[in-house]
Amino acid sequence: MKYLKKYRHTITILLAIAGVALMVFYEVCDTSCSYLEGDIWGVDLKRVGSTYMLSIIGFAAFKQTPFVRVLLAVGLGVEVHLFAFQVQNEVYCPFCLAFAVMVLAAFMINYEAPAAGHVNRRKMWLYFLGEVELPMLKLQKLPLLVVALLGYLVILFTFSGSVTPAYGQEGPRIPSLGKGTYEVLFFSDYFCPPCQILDTNLDPVLKELLAYGNVKITFIDVPFSKATPLYAKYYLYAVQAGADAPEVLRIRRTLFHAAQEKNIQSKELLVNYLKEQKISWKEYDEKTVLQMLNMMIKQNKINATPTCVIRYSPSDAKKYVGTDEIWDGLNKLKAQIGTGKK
Numbered sequence: 001m002k003y004l005k006k007y008r009h010t011i012t013i014l015l016a017i018a019g020v021a022l023m024v025f026y027e028v029c030d031t032s033c034s035y036l037e038g039d040i041w042g043v044d045l046k047r048v049g050s051t052y053m054l055s056i057i058g059f060a061a062f063k064q065t066p067f068v069r070v071l072l073a074v075g076l077g078v079e080v081h082l083f084a085f086q087v088q089n090e091v092y093c094p095f096c097l098a099f100a101v102m103v104l105a106a107f108m109i110n111y112e113a114p115a116a117g118h119v120n121r122r123k124m125w126l127y128f129l130g131e132v133e134l135p136m137l138k139l140q141k142l143p144l145l146v147v148a149l150l151g152y153l154v155i156l157f158t159f160s161g162s163v164t165p166a167y168g169q170e171g172p173r174i175p176s177l178g179k180g181t182y183e184v185l186f187f188s189d190y191f192c193p194p195c196q197i198l199d200t201n202l203d204p205v206l207k208e209l210l211a212y213g214n215v216k217i218t219f220i221d222v223p224f225s226k227a228t229p230l231y232a233k234y235y236l237y238a239v240q241a242g243a244d245a246p247e248v249l250r251i252r253r254t255l256f257h258a259a260q261e262k263n264i265q266s267k268e269l270l271v272n273y274l275k276e277q278k279i280s281w282k283e284y285d286e287k288t289v290l291q292m293l294n295m296m297i298k299q300n301k302i303n304a305t306p307t308c309v310i311r312y313s314p315s316d317a318k319k320y321v322g323t324d325e326i327w328d329g330l331n332k333l334k335a336q337i338g339t340g341k342k
Helices: 002-006 008-028 045-061 065-089 094-109 121-127 144-158 193-200 203-212 228-240 245-260 267-276 287-299 323-341
Strands: 037-040 131-134 139-143 159-162 182-188 215-221 307-313 316-321
Touching: 002 008, 008 045, 008 065, 008 094, 037 045, 045 065, 045 094, 065 094, 065 131, 065 144, 065 159, 121 144, 131 144, 139 144, 144 159, 182 193, 182 323, 193 245, 193 323, 203 215, 203 245, 203 323, 215 228, 215 287, 228 245, 228 267, 228 287, 245 267, 307 323, 316 323
Parallel strands: 182 215
Antiparallel strands: 037 159, 131 139, 182 307, 307 316
């Protein structure tokens, strides 16, 4: 304990730096794109988290322990609500949980037991998180439990979170490739970098699966990005024009390129780009299909892309998240189908 107290400021700074790094990595992660998101008064929670940890670094660097302890107590209250949100929605973000561990560890490093002399035994529960003195604010023996509760109440009334994006109120049959007992569902977002990486390498695998027969492949566009509903509509319109399997795959490659290489966000620019790429489409009332896609997203509890769900039978479905898991799942499916053919 003496060692920890001696170096508490340095350890606190290192933990806070790890917290900032987690938020940065969460932003640029290239294995999957998470759909567990939230904001405080419209400000992305990842930005809030980074700013919070930078504030702790600043106070710890100048050895302002009371302010560090106040910030960490606020963080504990906030993390209680955010963890409850994940439990309630049955969606867990590893980055968010690791960030919470950083906050808890830093709080423990800076914990100091309250002075027993001024605490009535019946009120000891009020001080179990410790206390803090802020003379400049004329606050003496302030229970950190009160500070944590204030943090909880603030996040309770300012936090807005979502775990499953939807197309909202925005078509007759969901387009798919092939037919058969096995069903492969690909959930992706055109603006998700790992999705494009996966899509770029999918062609030979999908063609192989379709050549086996007895496989149905469906692409579901998950609207995590604001422009994705627009892209999803034109994907449906292009398939409606009578595209075969190779053309469907070309359409998706083109849309991924438009999203990530061209960063096209408007209908006018997307339409012009599709014309340049000689992709034709046929508009129709797509609302029914989009509602069905919403239902599939919710039924499969999709909260990250890319995700692949492989149904071997009505009672046997396996879910794979991230490029590595998906490739593993597709190889297992190929092996099973190949064994069956023999």
